[in-house]
Amino acid sequence: MDLERRTFVRTAGSAGILAFLVARGFLTVGDARADLWNKPAFDAESLEDAIDILVNSPAAESPEVVIVAPEIAENGAVVPVGVVAKLDGVESIAILCEKNPHPLAAIYEIPPGTLADVKTRVKMAETSHVVVLVKAGGRIHMARKEIKVTRGGCGG
């Protein structure tokens, strides 16, 4: 079983080690920047492709993963999205917007001692599902929630 491949930090070979070093504060971010950003996943142009790159096994929807977001966003440029995972041993969280040109928006590595409770704000091109993947104890858990984006006000 290749656990390394399931981590969301895309690295060549030394994957887990780099993440481990960063997590322990032994590495200054910037030293190995290209290795710390999962370019293929961020470049993916469909939800399926992005998920394929991030995880190599099918993810199961889990009620333990909660997406904290309004059902309606007045402006797609700023959509608040929070994730709370009521799971033990959460290692990372990925946030994707289904209909964006590049669906993957953010990945969070959660070191031991940090709660699986993060908030961020994303752009959404149009009304679509937000999909969250959570890696905990080597397994992938998923949640999705539709967020409706309203149209702009007056022209010009």
Added chain:
Amino acid sequence: MAKPMKVRARNADGVTDVRILMRHDMESGQRKNSDGDIIPAHHIQNVTVRHQQKVVLFAQWGPAVSKNPYLAFKFEGGTPGDPIEVTWVDNKGDSRTDETMIK
């Protein structure tokens, strides 16, 4: 030059709540300028938050994170007065580090 962040960290009942606002255009790479040319993507790629040298959160971001990004999370531990250090690095290699004390 990168502009300062606003970092707030508050401890209650043994859990530290960190809230960070960053100043960055987070250019999506999808927009066009007035000449019809694509404005290249310019966005933060990594955010590292440290509490006393230990990384408490590490993020990878794409251009779909909103302009002037907001990030909030919680970790166990932390005492009022402890420093919290936040660093971001963007895809052009620009970076910024700011620090605050836990309240």
Added chain:
Amino acid sequence: MRYSFLAGIVSIGLVVGSAYLLATGAVADDALDATVNKVMRDSFTGASPEQWASRIEQDEVQAYCSRFRNSPPPEIVERILELSNKEFRYPLDGKLLGDWRKGEKLASSGRGGHIGTIRPDPPGRKRGANCYACHALARSELSAGNLGPSLTDYGKQDGNSPATIKLVYQKIYNAQAFYPCSQMPRFGHNQWLTPEEVADAVAFLLDPHSPVNQ
């Protein structure tokens, strides 16, 4: 033609109007007008003489409606009707019912006509009529404003006889020929839209195939 502030003030209509306003206690006096005039002169210093004439100086109707807060007394109502019914221009081919598809585009667009240095429109940008900013029209477009009345099913009310078409054309061309001091722009009178575009907007409202009537 346009009137300067002072020309407007000394016009007969405004003298009548001033008396009316004095009687109601809501008067904007001439001294205040002079102050407003000076403030504007000192404020819009970047505007060209042409822009001053076409965009800041008021015509007689604008001056009345401003002074009477859009509730003109009977004499002024008469005067505005008289001024507004003077001239309607029509498309050269005489067709007052144009293309509803073009009308729909006009209704949806709020672009065009912005000037200045901060965010001007590119030269030659087509001006929209932005009907949806204020009116509900097609049921399918629910992002509609409510500054004006709903016009959904407008063509079902009085059909599209030549008389109705002409009336609707004139209302869009110059609403104040029917409703003095209406808040609606005088799209034809002010040459915001061409006569052909007004006819397209008429078609959007009255054509049985238009989504307004579906």
Added chain:
Amino acid sequence: MRSRAVVLCVAAVVLGICASAGGYAQTTMDEIMRYREMLKEANPAELLELEGEELWATPAGPNNATLEACDLGLGPGVLKGAYARLPRYFPDTDKVQDAESRIVTCMMQLQGFTRKDAIRGWHKPGSKNEALVTFVATQSRGDVIDVPATHPREAEMHRVGQELFYRRSGPLDFACSTCHGLDDRRIRLQELPNLSTKEGAQTSMSQWPAYRVSQGVVWTMQRRLIDCIRQMRWPEPEFLSDTVVALQVYMQNNASGVVLEAPGIKR
């Protein structure tokens, strides 16, 4: 509140949530409110406030001086509550000035900037003018807006502002009052405050300067008004000009009595 229900119902229909006028309208309203509340948790305007604070206390200009001695109407260096009492008459300049204008005066008097240098790029995102105004305004957060316009010069500007508010001109015959003189109106789905009433003016003026989510920038009231005038298809009034100040005297007077919550966050 009937109108609000209508607005939300329309919004709800757009979103395909509410099929009838009743039922789900409450849910829709709750969700829109929830969206707004979540944005209030962290307002990016706070970043500009930080910059403004730094600019305020950093020596600059030919005199290499800070703005810390700037008199915004309550005495040199007094920031708390000052913004909530602007615009007001200043004897030294013999003008009624708003925050934007007064800060520029201080940049000229204390730091020695020319007027041109003090306002260069004022409308660019994150300009020093916007940063300074945002900082100054937030120092009055929690204070009550109080612009009685009792000084004769203030009273005159108030009358001018009121006249300008109702003054129709340009190719669309628009005045401020066209959109902001009636209750419960919208442009498309955007609610429009009736700025001629106390309630409408208070709702609006308590929130400025504001972060505009659609633009991703903070706008001060000067910028807001100049853009409204642009949208009316008038020429742009000059930054800091009396047209813009007079309109603010009128609106701040109408809004007096409300607690300032700036910086706000707007669509």
